Amino acid sequence: xxxxxxxxxxxxxxxxxxxxxxxxxxxxxxxxxxxxxxxxxxxxxxxxxxxxxxxxxxxxxxxxxxxxxx
Numbered sequence: 284x285x286x287x288x289x290x291x292x293x294x295x296x297x298x299x300x301x302x303x304x305x306x307x308x309x310x311x312x313x314x315x316x317x318x319x320x321x322x323x324x325x326x327x328x329x330x331x332x333x334x335x336x337x338x339x340x341x342x343x344x345x346x347x348x349x350x351x352x353x
Contacts, residue, residue: 287294
């Protein structure tokens with residue numbers, strides 16, 4: 284929803300003139316809000332996956348890169 288906040292008056296005018304567009308927008312917004320509510324209540328699967336991937340490296344490097352400044 285980037286157009287609505289940028290051009291609020293024009294957005295309202297266009298949406299109020301087109302009933303089909305208004306209905307679709309309302310349905311999409313409600314669905315997005317319900318989806319975001321579900322994500323807030325349950326733990327995020329991405330954080331669970333990222334916490335599992337942190338492990339010790341399998342390849343042992345011979346060179347020490349700790350002083351590398353880029």
